[in-house]
Amino acid sequence: MILCIDNVLTAEELQSIHSSLANAEFVDGKLTAGRYAKQVKQNQQLSTKDTVAKSVKEIVTKGLYRSQLFRMAVKPKNIRSPLISRYQEGMSYGTHVDNALMGQGNNLMRSDISFTLFLNSPEEYDGGELVMETTQGEQSFKLDAGAMVTYPSTTMHRVEPVTKGVRLVAVSWVQSLIRDPNEREIMFDLETTRQTLFQKYGKTQEFDLVAKTCSNLLRKWAEF
Secondary structure, three states: OOEEEOOOOOHHHHHHHHHHHOOOOEEEHHHHOOOOHHHOEEOEEEOOOOOOHHHHHHHHHHHHHHOHHHHHHHOEEEEOOOEEEEEOOOOEEEEEOOOOEEOOHHHOEEOOEEEEEEOOOHHHEEEOOEEEEEOOEEEEEOOOOOOEEEEEOOOOEEEOOEEEEOEEEEEEEEEEOOOOHHHHHHHHHHHHHHHHHHHHHOOOHHHHHHHHHHHHHHHHHOOO
């Protein structure tokens, strides 16, 4: 399931991020790419050694957990520390698929869902679309600042070359409590239905039955 979520970050949070990044150190994005992705990755990433890195990533992570829609759709068990990526003119990221396993040792995690959180307005740069290869053909995404798109980490995707301006995004990966993407989508649909029933009719017998099914399926499918 590919899902776009608006207003993950507030205008104030975006302004804080931009102020922090104004003089921050960015390094070659190939440093965090897999063996094969290095060949097609041309971007820059906020250095983990920069003093603002921790605060910027905390703002992004706080926004993720605050988003009820994100939590419902993704069911996060682990979220990898976000990467802040910058694409200047001529930079791009060719077709690739994200690594199945990320981190190492006790921090090793499986990537089930990938996400791109847009940090600046699409009017500030030309090109730079995130393009995904799906069974319905290619889908292109270039969202407003503060909006994000989540998608299965199994998806082939690329970032088109930036031809003018600067593209700024936060990207990361999630290990979900529900590994199977079809089961996650079923849970998302049921929980959406449960919320809608409650908002329209309150706590009815029908609501209780849907709530029971949500709980029992989560109990059946959740992995720890």
